[in-house]
Amino acid sequence: MLEFRTQGFNGYSVKYSPFFDSRIAVAASANFGLVGNGRLYILGLTPNGIVAEKWFDTQDSLFDTAWSESHESQLLTASGDGSLKLFDIALPPDSPSFPIAQWTEHAREVFSCAWNLVSKDSFLSSSWDGCVKIYRPEMQQSVLTLPTHSCTYSAQWSPHSPGILSAVSSDSHLRVFDLRTPASASNHLTLKMPIHAPPKAMPGQPPPRGVPPAEALTHDWNKYRDSIIATAGVDRVIRTFDIRAPHQGPLCQLVGHEYAVRKVAWSPHLADVLLSASYDMTARVWSDGGAMGIDGGGGVGMGKEMGRMGRHTEFVTGVDWCLFGAEGWCASCGWDERLLVWDVRGTMGS
């Protein structure tokens, strides 16, 4: 397990570079993001451990970061002052560490940002001001604003279609927007699914009970099953949904975290494995039982926890999988000012 200490800054988000297997970005904030500055770390994995190749200080806290999918040295940050900043790490070392572009459109803290994984020519942000905004790096204003009317903690592009994106928010709903639909009163909203809905009733069993709505903090698209989304949030349960069948409730409920789940990420290598980070100071590896592409819609309740990493000493806020090499490497960051790079296989079977 490799470790890097983000001295004085509490990690909020970690992302592996999609271009280099040895480069990791960490968005961190002073004072746990309550007040103060933010810092974006660009870390390199070297034979001598993890070293900081570069960092950028920002005026306000940083809550998320996303690498550009089209440019190997650029990355975005989501900031507490409502702005998105695009940094370029290839600038000469003596140049001032300012962002090369900035979009200040949100009225409140921006809590997530994501680069379009398919078309690679746009990115999005979501904010507490109840909006998801879509930008293009070459344009100075956002190109589209999609209202969600509640604090949107997480928004993601579909990894399978260039025009589909999703968002989860504090109203306990998963929204899917399809930009191919005509702009109308619905603002491209094609699906709004209650996350707290009970799972489908099974024959011979008592109907499952509903749960009260809880704020959804994170979600992710499965990288292999193109209609599967995992969500998690304040109610501590990770749920997987099939957006083709929005009314049947969650396919799978992964129960185990003791506090709210802050981040989930599907494996880029395995169709059934996902990683979660939680306020209970652990990161956990799960299988939702939908492996091998047997039946994406089946496997209700077959999920299980496969491993647990408890080295963080404060809330774990970010996890990300390494896209390269062996299929178990990942990175996690937390409020203990530490970035950990570890292999999930080392946590299994214990």
Add this chain to the structure above:
Amino acid sequence: MADALCGPSNPLQNFQKHSNVDRTLQQDRLISRHSPSQGFRSSPGPAAGSLDPEFEAFQAGIPTGPAPHEFHQFPHQPLPLHAAEPLSQPPGWAADFQRLHISPQSHSPAPVLSPQAQAHRQSPASWHQDFLRQQHTPPTSATPPQMQQHAPMRSAFSSMPMYGMHNPSTSFYEPSFDERPAMTVAEGKQREQVQAEVQWDDAAFERAFDAVHQETMSTEDDFADAFSADLQEIGQRLDAQNLDTKESLEADIQRFKDQVHDDPLADQHDILDAIEAEALARQRFEDDRLLEEEKQDMRPPDADEDELSRTAGQLLESVSHETSKKFQESNFLALMRRLRDREVRVEGDKMVEVRDPFLTSSANFIPSATSTPVSTISTASSVPMSVTSSRTSLSVEEAVREEMASRPMWIDWVDAEGRRHIHPAPAADEQCRLYQTDSLSMMNEPLLHDRIDPILQDSDDGRTIYTSSMPPEFLQELPKYPLKDESMMSGAISRSNSSSGFADDIDIAISASVRSQMARYEPPQRNTTINDTSRLNLYRLPIESFPKRDDHPVALEKSVEDEEWAS
């Protein structure tokens, strides 16, 4: 867009929601504070069902013009009705009243009205004509039939000051029902005041009703019954009302009562006087409101701080059952504790240590048995309520009341005369725990103890009031809240800025903590048992917060030099 949905005024508050704490109690309290701001119409009082159709008909019938409020029509309703249908439908007064609201324009069958009454209803703005006609009416004796004839004109007077004089261009809704409540009653601390007014108004209504009742009883019992019922309904509806509205309604009732008693021509000067008085009252009310708004404007920074501290406290409560080592040693949770205890606060975009006189100057005061370094506070299972501080420009009483409304504790403060007050504050909810604190144990300190000359009183509801020269009026204002638990919480309200005057600028610091084994508060002469799992926040009364003897000659009979008991 989603500000109202998202709510958080600081990021910590948002984070706190993540920890899935049940905040319904808190929200209940916040919501209930806003309830008085509901308008007259929007609050479904006990009589809402019966009065709403009337209002609908009233609106449908007289859609334009400064139509008189239904309440003010009471004076001229009964008497025309009585003239038209003397005894045929005695119990149906309310129904007739409803029909009477339908204006002539609507061509519905209305009871026969006297010409004066009709003229008044069709052109309410022409009250001055009524007024003039009234002046030329020869004085008559107050025999019942003649009173009935003159009643419509009196009614014109009764409703006149409201619409004709003060708000010639607007309908009555604008000043008295919509804007004022929205602007004024949003302030939670006015609540008690408003409630007091409500009670007072009820009494006024009772008196008014009695007067009317006696007046009418001699002539028409049935009418009187129906009228009294409606008056009571109106009185009940007023419970949801704004202070201003109530004042004006009450004034109208009073005016109506006077007019029923007196000769209509004799009281014109009185009416004019009343109009002036009301104008003055409105002006005063407006001034008060502006003052309140100014106070509100001054508050936000501290309110934010309070919110942060409170949120931190809630967050800690939500993890208080956590016993794992990681949570015990968490830096973040330690920071939350410090935020809650106000050892750290947010200043600009920094976290700064609070140089608190409570923490620094009084270390020698702390009984060594109970003192624990603040930095090593353990998360005992019983985490006390969060500590708040209100550095506002409230008066002492307001601050005390506000603080009592928000959390359970004992309150210990010294008023401008140097009298020290220690009394239990109300419990905010069933689960509140009360704590024995170090500020009570502080009274074991002989130096301080000698200064306050305590009197112990047992109240009938189980509270023990520990006081020295507590003014009786303040005792009366103490809410009757029973203590729910076996231990108790204490606090100190002390002066934070002596230059601005004691009554205006105070600092409430609650020292919460040592979980006591005592069943009740006991006199400080006895020893208190202190549990090992106690956590302790070392807030002490700063020396300078006590009024000096020279400043307050009433206070503190035995003298110990301030420097002496500081050391």
